[in-house]
Amino acid sequence: MRMTAVAGVLAVLAAGTAGGAPPAPSPGAVTGGALVGAAHGTGTLPPAHAVNGSGPAGRAPGDGAGASDAGAGGVGGPPRGWFVAVREVDPSVREDMRYAGARNFTGAVVDGYAEPVCLLTRPAAEALRRAQRRLLPRGYTLRVYDCYRPQRAVDRFVRWAREPDGPADLAAKAAHYPRVDRARLIPEGYIAEKSGHSRGSTLDVTLEHLSGRAVDMGTPFDFFDPRSHTDDPGAADTVRANRRLLRGVLAEQGFVNLPEEWWHFTHRPEAFPSTFFDFPVSVASLRP
Template structure:
């Protein structure tokens, strides 16, 4: 009996000494690097390109708003303000209208000016004859204001008062302000600094190349030769 007990105990002992099954090894944990995130930045939408009207189908004598055909000009339309020799506002709102043929010549001239780093700046364009009467009531002097009974080329849509400025908006020195009535504003006044003479020459020669002619006493005034025979008009533009 004792031997049986000893044999049984031996079996138990051998069984307990066997290796226990090892725990299943878990694969090493893999930590993925978090993806870098960015705040969403909306893409800037390109500004819609402005489209301009064309002269196709328009008669040369039709009145047009110059800004509808080009954005290459600058404007300081003085008679729509009190900053003029009249010291009164005579336009209801500031707009630059001309006949089609005048507009075509101005755009062509301005293209040449752009090539030289400057552009046309307008002080006055087409002037309705009723406005000419207003001006005559304020200053009834034909030396400064054309008699409205006869009218001027401004009233025909063939004259403009202009200067030049850089493409960055700096006016070129012409020696006097617009509507300065004195000899210093004359084209034949040569007793001026050379840069002023050069600026006036650039303005005059370029405008003449495109069918305009000047008057002796006003460096800013230009008439389209092809517009002198048109009728005096009283077309009025609408104001917003």
């Protein structure tokens, strides 16, 4: 890629943030059970596998287990000023929001996805912008598949996993879970009743060339198989190098990878380490 193209992308990014993002609210501005101090590096942090709570280690899309301050349906609207649309923080990050359309393992739009937009807590979104700035001069960009995920979407995944496969599901099975029966997705930990995504600081993301050409990551997104493990020993050298690049750039900005999924990252410390939200995925949800 010519450097003029890279410079153009950087110029757009700079223009979109020239005015500066509004300051995050003070820790005291948020109540309702969230560990607010963690957003600023204070407070008690979750354990190493808190993305999954006490549930099975490692899998998505319903990775994780419960929190004491979240009801069965999740907490309602976002605390004002703490969630942002990533496109407003960094318009150069590409969005391919799979659960807002039919291109996902359920084959349909998932409950709670009113718009194809990536929402994150402000600290996570700003960290993602910093990672993007490291990648752009190297000819890469980030492409996100999922960000904040409402509890109702996780509930839908659980209901779906308990339904039998039918003739209409053959394509999705081949693309996402070819070597495991749908009935085994919950027992094997690929789907659970709580997800770290519902806390707002977790996202699913990949690399892409600025030209639009895909980067070989070895498996598709949401491929329920050990081959999706970040350090899968059977992966080709190129694939392992690409996964290391993604993990390394994000780790520099505080993101922690889930070892069982090369695409899954949580920004630490989490702004809301024990709160599972349930507001719809839409820009309107962020408005007062």
